[in-house]
Amino acid sequence: MAKRTKKVGPAGRFQARYGVRARTRVRNVEIVQRMKHLCPSCGHQKVKRISTSIWQCMKCGTKFAGGAYHPRTESGQNIEKMLKGETGTLDIVTEVEKTPEEAVENK
Known part of the structure; x- marks a missing residue:
């Protein structure tokens, strides 16, 4: 099968609804939100989003508050x-x- 979500990535679940601009914005936010970030304590790239504005380092276990989509x-x-x-x-x-x-x- 062909890849169906080339332009919008994870926002492809919305299919043809909501418009290209809205799906592209969702894609950009979700890609940044789901990637691993640098830990402010240990410096490893292991920080993961636990819930809204709560981030945790998977290496040292440090929990801290940040932005909703970015840790800093x-x-x-x-x-x-x-x-x-x-x-x-x-x-x-x-x-x-x-x-x-x-x-x-x-x-």
Whole structure:
């Protein structure tokens, strides 16, 4: 038999329903969701989705919360960077704490 789901992969179960664009979006989400991801603890590519937003490493057993379809969301990565001090957000915070008169004097 010929392969029937060349364009839409796992979304081929919907057959001709719902339109190509919707099936393609479902395909992209499901492929990323079902693949193995890197573990933040041990670094192995063994993280699997247990349920919505809950991920578990099959090697070290670490369970952690993440995004619904990705173990690490963009906003979560930005917050991790801020906590590590890798971005310049601390400079912005200090400027906000200044009074308006001090801000005008410094400019």
